[in-house]
Amino acid sequence: MTVKTNNDKHEAETTTGTPDMDSQGRDYKKQNTGNSDPNAIGVDIGTSKIVFAQKKNGQIKYDSHRNAFISVEYSSFTEKILKQNQIRYHQFDNSLVVYGDGAEVFADMLNTEARRPMRKGLLNADEAHSIDIIKKIIDDLVDSAKSPQAKLIFSVPDAPKDSPSDIIYHEALLKRHLEQKGFTTNSINEGLAVVFSELEDENFTGLGISAGGGMCNVCLAYLSVPLVSFSINKGGDYLDDAAASVTGMVNTRVRSFKENGFNLGTPPRDKVEDALQVYHDDLITSLVRTLKTSIHSASSTLNVDRPIPIVLSGGTVKVKGFKDRFEKLMKEENFPLEFGKIRIAKDPLTATAKGALIAAMN
Numbered sequence: 001m002t003v004k005t006n007n008d009k010h011e012a013e014t015t016t017g018t019p020d021m022d023s024q025g026r027d028y029k030k031q032n033t034g035n036s037d038p039n040a041i042g043v044d045i046g047t048s049k050i051v052f053a054q055k056k057n058g059q060i061k062y063d064s065h066r067n068a069f070i071s072v073e074y075s076s077f078t079e080k081i082l083k084q085n086q087i088r089y090h091q092f093d094n095s096l097v098v099y100g101d102g103a104e105v106f107a108d109m110l111n112t113e114a115r116r117p118m119r120k121g122l123l124n125a126d127e128a129h130s131i132d133i134i135k136k137i138i139d140d141l142v143d144s145a146k147s148p149q150a151k152l153i154f155s156v157p158d159a160p161k162d163s164p165s166d167i168i169y170h171e172a173l174l175k176r177h178l179e180q181k182g183f184t185t186n187s188i189n190e191g192l193a194v195v196f197s198e199l200e201d202e203n204f205t206g207l208g209i210s211a212g213g214g215m216c217n218v219c220l221a222y223l224s225v226p227l228v229s230f231s232i233n234k235g236g237d238y239l240d241d242a243a244a245s246v247t248g249m250v251n252t253r254v255r256s257f258k259e260n261g262f263n264l265g266t267p268p269r270d271k272v273e274d275a276l277q278v279y280h281d282d283l284i285t286s287l288v289r290t291l292k293t294s295i296h297s298a299s300s301t302l303n304v305d306r307p308i309p310i311v312l313s314g315g316t317v318k319v320k321g322f323k324d325r326f327e328k329l330m331k332e333e334n335f336p337l338e339f340g341k342i343r344i345a346k347d348p349l350t351a352t353a354k355g356a357l358i359a360a361m362n
């Protein structure tokens with residue numbers, strides 16, 4: 001197998017977004033000359049956030065909601081307050097469930113924590129209304145299809161090693177809901193979506209990594225065809241919970257600390273920085289070691305003749321020093337193929353949705 005170089009000029013984000021060739025080398029670009037495709041939608045259904053992407057007037061527009069909720073006992077007074085504050089909610093039996101971005105606001109008001117309809121990349125089996133809440137969030141972001149040709153691609157993680165069948169249920173329930181909204185729909189592996197979003201210049205050949213809230217997803221693709229993919233069940237939530245457990249802080253405070261100025265590249269100054277460094281190291285080590293095992297077991301089928309670029313995406317890579325730490329650990333391991341430049345996605349929080357949109361435009 002050889003890797004082709006892409007001699008095409010990189011098109012601006014506003015007009016591009018098409019894998020150039022399929023596995024047979026057919027040129028896709030000729031079929032996708034339009035600036036906008038109102039019939040194509042990409043949705044990243046993540047543990048922390050649901051992100052919507054659509055091209056309008058040649059620009060990709062994004063919208064998102066936190067994938068979170070908070071449930072309180074029904075009272076007409078609370079309902080009135082929610083309405084006054086324009087906070088989105090739904091009544092389930094005797095409960096008022098506030099969902100999406102409003103859940104965090106409301107949780108802060110009540111000095112409590114928002115809950116998650118998803119856990120480690122998949123529907124959270126511990127939450128009775130998980131799918132109904134996700135449907136509500138999706139419905140706020142995505143209108144029903146305007147034409148029978150409307151195509152929506154949504155992201156799914158790679159099947160977790162410890163419960164591989166759960167992904168089938170997760171994907172089927174989401175697909176059913178989106179089809180009921182009138183879309184022709186399909187899923188895309190999250191790591192592959194990162195490749196579609198970020199590796200156009202490299203002919204959609206390279207390693208896409210999405211380190212999110214619930215897990216890390218990885219895909220090695222050649223000319224847009226996935227060759228190796230896997231997930232690990234550690235992400236930002238793991239970092240927050242693990243650091244909270246050893247410091248006695250609540251995980252929402254750890255998260256806020258982590259997202260606001262914490263730097264992996266400077267020596268820890270206190271217990272929480274120390275814990276966050278330890279658990280980031282643990283996450284990155286798990287990622288690199290699983291990558292090594294996965295690449296080794298597929299190595300007889302991989303024959304790539306040039307360094308493979310790596311793109312880091314997902315909110316967890318936004319922490320300062322993540323790329324350097326990842327690069328250092330990668331250098332310490334031996335791989336049966338050569339990796340090239342490592343870079344951070346243009347926008348780590350929207351790359352998966354953009355990749356799903358690109359898939360939908362094809």
Ligand SMILES: Nc1ncnc2c1ncn2[C@@H]1O[C@H](COP(=O)(O)OP(=O)(O)OP(=O)(O)O)[C@@H](O)[C@H]1O
Binds near residue numbers: 237
């Ligand atoms: N500036 C930042 N620094 C560090 N971490 C951040 C930053 N911004 C976001 N994060 C973390 O990124 C995680 C969310 O990332 P993302 O939105 O990519 O996840 P997701 O796609 O919803 O989840 P998943 O793909 O795992 O299902 C959270 O753990 C959040 O704390």
Ligand SMILES: [Mg+2]
Binds near residue numbers: 045
């Ligand atoms: Mg994600």
